[in-house]
Amino acid sequence: MIVSASYRTDIPAFYGRWFLNRLAAGYARVANPYGGPPGRVELTPGAVDGFVFWTRNLGPFFDALDVVDGQGVPFVAQMTVTGYPRALERSTIGWEEAVAQLRRVRDRWGPRAAVWRYDPVVLTTLTPPDWHRETFARLAGALRGLTDEVTVSVMQPYRKTARNLDAAARAAGFAWRTPEEGEAKALLSDLAGIAAEHGMALTLCTQPALLDTPGVAPARCVDAARLSDVAGAPLKARTKGNRPGCLCAESRDIGAYDTCPHGCVYCYAVSSRATARTRFQAHDPEGEFLFGPKG
Numbered sequence: 001m002i003v004s005a006s007y008r009t010d011i012p013a014f015y016g017r018w019f020l021n022r023l024a025a026g027y028a029r030v031a032n033p034y035g036g037p038p039g040r041v042e043l044t045p046g047a048v049d050g051f052v053f054w055t056r057n058l059g060p061f062f063d064a065l066d067v068v069d070g071q072g073v074p075f076v077a078q079m080t081v082t083g084y085p086r087a088l089e090r091s092t093i094g095w096e097e098a099v100a101q102l103r104r105v106r107d108r109w110g111p112r113a114a115v116w117r118y119d120p121v122v123l124t125t126l127t128p129p130d131w132h133r134e135t136f137a138r139l140a141g142a143l144r145g146l147t148d149e150v151t152v153s154v155m156q157p158y159r160k161t162a163r164n165l166d167a168a169a170r171a172a173g174f175a176w177r178t179p180e181e182g183e184a185k186a187l188l189s190d191l192a193g194i195a196a197e198h199g200m201a202l203t204l205c206t207q208p209a210l211l212d213t214p215g216v217a218p219a220r221c222v223d224a225a226r227l228s229d230v231a232g233a234p235l236k237a238r239t240k241g242n243r244p245g246c247l248c249a250e251s252r253d254i255g256a257y258d259t260c261p262h263g264c265v266y267c268y269a270v271s272s273r274a275t276a277r278t279r280f281q282a283h284d285p286e287g288e289f290l291f292g293p294k295g
Contacts, residue, residue: 001041002051002194002224002237002252003048003253004252005254005255008172008255010055010262011053013055013057013262014260016061016064018285018286020067022043027044029041031291031293039252049235050224051228052076055077056081056093059093059103062104072131074228076152078221079114080119081117084122084264090262092262097191102116105146110230111146112226116139116149117152117215118151118191119152120153120186121152123177140282144200150200152204154178154184154204155266156178164267185212203220204216204217205244206241208245214217223248258279259291261273
């Protein structure tokens with residue numbers, strides 16, 4: 001079984017102590033975000049084939065990576081680095097620090113142990129298409145040789161995402177928009193060309209309508225083949241995506257929505273930053289759940 005930690009929150013940045021406690025206990029309990037009874041995910045080395053860690057900041061988590069490595073379990077870090085202005089990302093680390101962290105991963109575990117995420121691509125008056133081309137090129141140059149893949153998506157305006165973006169736009173005086181398909185494809189094609197110049201494949205996370213863009217391939221964010229390369233041995237897992245068009249391998253996620261206090265206004269996993277901050281402050285690192293069921 002592959003364990004995802006976590007596309008619902010940033011465990012490496014904020015919940016590393018809890019993660020290590022759950023590793024020591026050999027399991028974690030997970031609230032069902034759609035109602036129903038909570039689940040239990042086994043975390044013993046014999047039960048876990050590999051971990052996928054999703055993060056904006058690996059800095060606090062390197063001790064945990066050493067423990068995972070010491071157990072002989074492979075992992076891949078999906079690390080988001082965008083360089084967005086503070087109006088969109090309130091408290092993420094600077095891109096230079098993120099690059100240094102990925103260099104540390106490459107030096108210790110090799111370039112297959114991490115994927116760069118430039119995700120999502122958000123079009124605003126602060127970040128128009130040419131801003132993305134210039135910023136992506138700068139980041140790709142800094143990340144050359146540290147990974148062989150960059151995963152992107154064009155922001156999809158879910159209801160909570162649109163609400164949070166509208167509030168941020170009013171507060172900071174910018175406007176945002178969803179690009180037409182042709183504009184999105186043109187931008188993705190340019191980003192794919194830049195990525196290729198720096199030795200990276202550009203993959204697109206679950207947006208089938210944009211996959212006929214030259215140079216763009218479908219992403220497998222939970223990637224059994226990549227984990228196999230890190231492990232040096234084949235890892236078997238069936239494809240079982242989270243939504244139509246998703247090619248991820250089957251996994252179990254141990255995170256909880258509305259618990260990441262980073263404050264990225266485009267985040268699909270946080271409906272309210274105030275709620276996320278409250279839950280972060282109420283988190284019990286000794287508990288079985290990252291954040292327990294409501295009620």
